[in-house]
Amino acid sequence: MKQLERALTQLGISSDSSRIEKFRIYMEGILSWNKMVNLTSITDPEEFIEKYYMDSLLCVSYDEFQNSNSIIDVGTGGGFPGVPLAIAAPEKEFLLIDSLNKRIKIINELCEKAEIKNVTAIHGRAEELAKNKKYRQKFDLCVSRAVANLSVLSEYCLPFIKKGGWFLAYKGPDIREELKESRKAIQILGGEVKKEEQPILDGFRLDHKIIFIKKTGSTPSKYPRKAGTPSKEPLK
Numbered sequence: 001m002k003q004l005e006r007a008l009t010q011l012g013i014s015s016d017s018s019r020i021e022k023f024r025i026y027m028e029g030i031l032s033w034n035k036m037v038n039l040t041s042i043t044d045p046e047e048f049i050e051k052y053y054m055d056s057l058l059c060v061s062y063d064e065f066q067n068s069n070s071i072i073d074v075g076t077g078g079g080f081p082g083v084p085l086a087i088a089a090p091e092k093e094f095l096l097i098d099s100l101n102k103r104i105k106i107i108n109e110l111c112e113k114a115e116i117k118n119v120t121a122i123h124g125r126a127e128e129l130a131k132n133k134k135y136r137q138k139f140d141l142c143v144s145r146a147v148a149n150l151s152v153l154s155e156y157c158l159p160f161i162k163k164g165g166w167f168l169a170y171k172g173p174d175i176r177e178e179l180k181e182s183r184k185a186i187q188i189l190g191g192e193v194k195k196e197e198q199p200i201l202d203g204f205r206l207d208h209k210i211i212f213i214k215k216t217g218s219t220p221s222k223y224p225r226k227a228g229t230p231s232k233e234p235l236k
């Protein structure tokens with residue numbers, strides 16, 4: 001956990017013992033569940049901290065994150081990037097969604113065990129939850145990592161975000177082609193790509209870029225299309 005403490009310091013997050021304990025309990029829980037349910041191919045704690053915790057935390061020092069109170073993580077899997085972000089920012093509220101209920105149950109169980117009180121995890125497909133008034137255009141910020149290509153992902157994520165809010169997409173290092181192919185979709189859905197950042201943390205090999213997309217307009221009510229359609233027929 002020393003490695004985690006050093007990285008938190010670099011990110012300007014205090015590494016008090018109760019915060020470190022939450023990170024530890026959650027990681028041990030995921031690694032233990034992983035023996036029964038496939039959540040990650042990583043079994044080494046050091047590698048886990050780098051690939052799951054540090055990578056998830058890459059956006060914490062940006063104003064777009066700092067200035068947001070309500071945050072949704074779409075396709076959270078085992079809780080990434082949502083859970084590490086929630087441990088880092090206990091004053092913000094996080095909703096984590098995933099289409100696999102087993103993963104949601106594990107997140108809720110582990111958040112209770114680690115006393116992570118600002119996370120609610122719910123089961124559902126983004127295409128369906130984004131039609132629900134309770135969630136549609138209600139969030140200051142949406143984050144998503146390793147879920148779909150940017151065009152499909154924008155249809156999943158942009159409908160959840162309030163006008164003036166942000167979508168931070170965690171993407172691999174070479175995003176040029178994907179960005180080009182998704183420009184039209186992002187525009188149709190009420191978004192605008194503002195910048196790409198590749199945050200660096202000393203001592204870690206992190207290769208994710210973050211694409212910052214601002215929600216500048218409203219998402220037309222016909223989006224997202226019905227479950228399965230965005231991935232079968234991505235907007236072009």
Ligand SMILES: C[S@@+](CC[C@H](N)C(=O)[O-])C[C@H]1O[C@@H](n2cnc3c(N)ncnc32)[C@H](O)[C@@H]1O
Pocket residue numbers: 074075076077078079080081097098099100103124125126127144145146147156
């Ligand atoms: C490769 S995993 C990535 C999980 C996590 N974000 C991470 O970075 O470790 C993709 C996750 O997205 C979820 N997912 C895929 N399509 C979805 C959809 N339309 N709505 C909600 N969740 C979805 C899957 O169930 C899976 O858990």
